[in-house]
Amino acid sequence: MSKSSTYTELPVVKWSRHFKNVVATFMTMSKSITWPRVVLFGDSITQFSFQANGWGSEIANKLARKCDVVNRGLSGYNSRWATVVLPRIIPKRAPDASIAAVTIAFGANDCSLEDKNPQQHVPCEEYKENLKEMVKFLASAGVSNDKVILITPPPLHEEWWEKECILKGSSLNRLNSVTGQYAQACVQTASHCGVDVLDLWSLMQKDGEDFSVYLSDGLHLSDKGNQFVAEHLWRLLESRVADLPFILPYWADVDPKTPENSLL
Template identity: 40%
Template sequence: MVKRETEGGSTVRWFLPFLLQKNKFLPAQLNTRCSIPISHASSSAAAAEEGDSIDHDDTRILPLVHIRRPLSRLPRPLRRRRHVAKLLYKARLSVTHSLISSSFFFFGAGESQEMVRPRMVLFGDSITEQSFRPGGWGAALADTYSRKADVVVRGYGGYNTRWALFLLHQIFPLVGIAPPLATTVFFGANDAALLGRTGERQHVPVAEYKENLKKIDCSKSMLIVLITPPPIDEDGRERFARSLYGEEARKLPERTNEMAGVYASQCIELAREMNIHCIDIWSKMQETAGWQKLYLSDGLHLTPEGNAVVHKEVVQTLRSVGLKAEEMPYDFPHHSRIDGSCPEKAFQ
């Protein structure tokens, strides 16, 4: 159980996450629970003391460390940033993705500290890019976590997982920014485009698709939620093509529901292999009679009802690991806690 200390009537938990930035560590305070094997940490610290070389490619962002007592009560050597840094360089940390109840980052030192609101990144193709349209699942997620976390859309229409890999260092930079609290990865609809059809340049072989998804899971310190490609309504795709191109529309489908299912199964299999969360939207939507017109606007993209299904599944997954919006703290005091005659007290 976490050791708690009370300061000024409020209960606080102390943690020491660190980010690697040009061979320096930036301390932050975060109420996220993680674990570190003590025996491994001790041997790793000893190795670091002996001057072993440091592999900067061990991990993109060092995971968060759960300190079981306030920093002031740690042994004096552990209070030194240099000693803690050496310990963290080599230690292999196992992050538990549960019990995440409060997660505001503070960067800098002393008066220069800056609070950074936790982020949830939505990474995917056009289904993610369109998620902030009216009735979109991204907009609904931002509303669910309003004042608790920023929901950041990184959706790129037409992209497959092969092209998405070129964006990783921009979307999940190695240094200078805290890792997202959670990330949804929603690709596959374009990877599953058929060869010899209009969308063949988007096609990615299913084995490569699976490997690319594995590479996108680039940090051990953030929660990854994979989402399978949605089902395909082939008749709906044909009707949509005819509405755009008339009789010139190709009769052969550029995507099929069967092929989308193959990619969905590989996404699910990868999640099992890596022990990460996966939402099987391909199967979930097909559980409802008339899903083709109810959930898909053009045989591929989502209607408001389809967006609602994705939103519900994402929220359920986040709640299952402790990210319950009602239990997360506000970024700033609720208005009921502000004294009209002395408002500054609420912000101290």
């Protein structure tokens, strides 16, 4: 082969490699992977669930390589504000088949005493209507009722929470008995809407159990409380995600010589 023929062929070789790279990139993009999602929507009890030993992180660990667990917890929010922001979190477009489940956990702020904390307080009847409105909206966005789980607020340890309130310059602004009324309203709403409910307020106090072990400051969850929520929520979630496949092949099943045959 002469020098001249060598130089004329090099660009062809480079173009051939470039073309193959372009095709490979296009194929990868055209076969993008849709990861199913579990959306956790709620107040601070949801927002903090991705901390170390949190119930959200535990659920995410169980669903690794099967499903994205998306934390949409909003500390301090009540159900009134939640109805406003939910359409921005799950837009009402085409039916969203990628959502495997949605949890809705509000009430811990709604149940604030109106005279002590009017900014967060929401009347119990309105709280029920707000929950119904969120379930209704999700259905219109393609998230059917069988994918929705309502979660009640946990019980309140008044003595501990009063100390937190005093540190912030206020008096006790919640009562466990009132929290229980909102928890019962959540349970009733779930029954009315035909969705599942995780009644933390009742479960954590079942048979007179000392529920303080489940709380860190009287309102938010301790490590044991996070574990409690993760275990009970998983019992409701498991059937909804049981059929989700393991996404992308196990590493030992990938062809090392032509990995694209296994991965694309």
